[in-house]
Amino acid sequence: MVDPEKDVNNQEMIVKVKNLDFYYESVQALFDISMDIPARQVTALIGPSGCGKSTFLRTLNRMNDIIHGTRVNGTVIVDGDDIYKSNMDVVALRKKIGMVFQKSNPFPKSIFDNVAYGPRIHGIKNKMKLTEIVERSLKRAAIWDEVKDRLDKNALDLSGGQQQRLCIARALAVDPEILLLDEPASALDPKSTAHIEDLILELKKDFTIIIVTHNMQQAGRISDLTAFFFEGVLIEFGITKQIFTNPVNKQTEDYITGRFG
Amino acid sequence: MTSRGSETFFYWMMRGFTYFIVVVIAYIIIDIIWNGIGVIGPDFLFEYPRKSGAEGGIWPAIVGTFYLVIGTIAIALPLGMASAIYLSEYARQGRFTRMIRLAIITLAGVPSIVFGLFGLGLFVLFFQFGASIIAGSLTLACMILPTIIVASEEALQAVPQSLREGSLALGATKWETIYKNVLPYAVPGMLTGSILGIGRAAGETAPILLTVAAFYLPKLPSSVFDQVMALPYHLFVLATQHPDAEMVRPMQYGTALVLLILVLAVNLIAIMIRSHYRKKTKW
Numbered sequence: 001m002v003d004p005e006k007d008v009n010n011q012e013m014i015v016k017v018k019n020l021d022f023y024y025e026s027v028q029a030l031f032d033i034s035m036d037i038p039a040r041q042v043t044a045l046i047g048p049s050g051c052g053k054s055t056f057l058r059t060l061n062r063m064n065d066i067i068h069g070t071r072v073n074g075t076v077i078v079d080g081d082d083i084y085k086s087n088m089d090v091v092a093l094r095k096k097i098g099m100v101f102q103k104s105n106p107f108p109k110s111i112f113d114n115v116a117y118g119p120r121i122h123g124i125k126n127k128m129k130l131t132e133i134v135e136r137s138l139k140r141a142a143i144w145d146e147v148k149d150r151l152d153k154n155a156l157d158l159s160g161g162q163q164q165r166l167c168i169a170r171a172l173a174v175d176p177e178i179l180l181l182d183e184p185a186s187a188l189d190p191k192s193t194a195h196i197e198d199l200i201l202e203l204k205k206d207f208t209i210i211i212v213t214h215n216m217q218q219a220g221r222i223s224d225l226t227a228f229f230f231e232g233v234l235i236e237f238g239i240t241k242q243i244f245t246n247p248v249n250k251q252t253e254d255y256i257t258g259r260f261g
Numbered sequence: 262m263t264s265r266g267s268e269t270f271f272y273w274m275m276r277g278f279t280y281f282i283v284v285v286i287a288y289i290i291i292d293i294i295w296n297g298i299g300v301i302g303p304d305f306l307f308e309y310p311r312k313s314g315a316e317g318g319i320w321p322a323i324v325g326t327f328y329l330v331i332g333t334i335a336i337a338l339p340l341g342m343a344s345a346i347y348l349s350e351y352a353r354q355g356r357f358t359r360m361i362r363l364a365i366i367t368l369a370g371v372p373s374i375v376f377g378l379f380g381l382g383l384f385v386l387f388f389q390f391g392a393s394i395i396a397g398s399l400t401l402a403c404m405i406l407p408t409i410i411v412a413s414e415e416a417l418q419a420v421p422q423s424l425r426e427g428s429l430a431l432g433a434t435k436w437e438t439i440y441k442n443v444l445p446y447a448v449p450g451m452l453t454g455s456i457l458g459i460g461r462a463a464g465e466t467a468p469i470l471l472t473v474a475a476f477y478l479p480k481l482p483s484s485v486f487d488q489v490m491a492l493p494y495h496l497f498v499l500a501t502q503h504p505d506a507e508m509v510r511p512m513q514y515g516t517a518l519v520l521l522i523l524v525l526a527v528n529l530i531a532i533m534i535r536s537h538y539r540k541k542t543k544w
Contacts (some may be wrong), residue, residue, distance in 0.1 A: 066429060068353050096430035105423035107442060118431035120439070167427070174431055 161192025397473025412454020
């Protein structure tokens, strides 16, 4: 297996996963996953449906906690904190790690209130400050120009691609360090998908991005590192170019060349 | 019979049954209005009854029913909504919650006279509230709790899980998520179901028979520990207990009409809340 740490010039590793097992009730979904994810890079998680890539993504901000009967062994260290330690502040963790879901889920509120939701939760009440955060977040998510004249309109009136960028803006509004994207473009048309991909490349200057994708070309286009999961096991993890041109593992090669999946 | 023929036959049969139901309901309503409208007037509505209800009005019964409805809402709504939130949002889904749900559904099927006896035993006698507004409201609250819990749970379940996840992912706590991103969309549905239950409580006779309703009490209550008259029980008394039932027939119809209008008004409020919010919510 390629050692990503060396290949990206000893970059800061913001997420360090060691020997992670994950269970839904008695069914094990992840087996002994160890991988270090560098800061301010795009890391793509690929693999066939049910391979555990989404489950893995959700272990990083403890979103699996809300599903009863899930269990984790091993350690996940984010920014030096073992996030599964018993006194971990999950609220602080989820503030640090933003998440965008496969199916865009704008709240049935105004565009403004969607973006202001997170900051308000975290105690910002000043209207001027909120306005400023909303504008900055919408600009960063490259949707400001499209919505600046109708911030008070219901977010559900936006198109699918706009909704997804709004969800990205909403995640950015709480100032995360890491963005988890769970197949953010899978329900979008090619033009909206291209929009999102451009946005991801722009955002990686400031954020660490971990993205689950079904789309091989997409992983190739936007990611610096690629991790291939199969049946709950991390088969191969390395520089994207290397994984795509010269995979070490036979299963990785078969998947990437489209022989299964 | 040809398939086309049987199609026509069943179509008209089902259509006929539907019309039949409408005709029966229309007959009941028209009969009550026809016979009751004559006695309704300021005197009937705002006067105290005289001569065991043969003369005068029904003001104490209207006020009594009003107090009972308010009391029932005050007790049942917070309790029912809180249980529904717990069951739907917090409780781990397993054998225990299945048992609770089974108990709630069973409770919904218990005859109302059993609730009356239960209220008599617990609130009137054991807690020594006596026959009183508080005992009657508690009894009615017990009776409509299942309706409120089931309706509220359904309203909560109808809020997409993605709204909860989206909120939690932004660092909101569970309660913040429920309070800010689930309840605002569930409350209209919770209220609609609850108000329909309350409408039913307003018209029930058996639960209040043993816990609050006075046979003949031409004065208004001064505290929640007083007995009151109530419309359904007053109607029951006039129709079956009065020595000259035939003579007080107009009073019966008048009382029935007022009760009918009251219950329909409560249901109308529920329908208005629902249609108001249905226009606003979408996902």
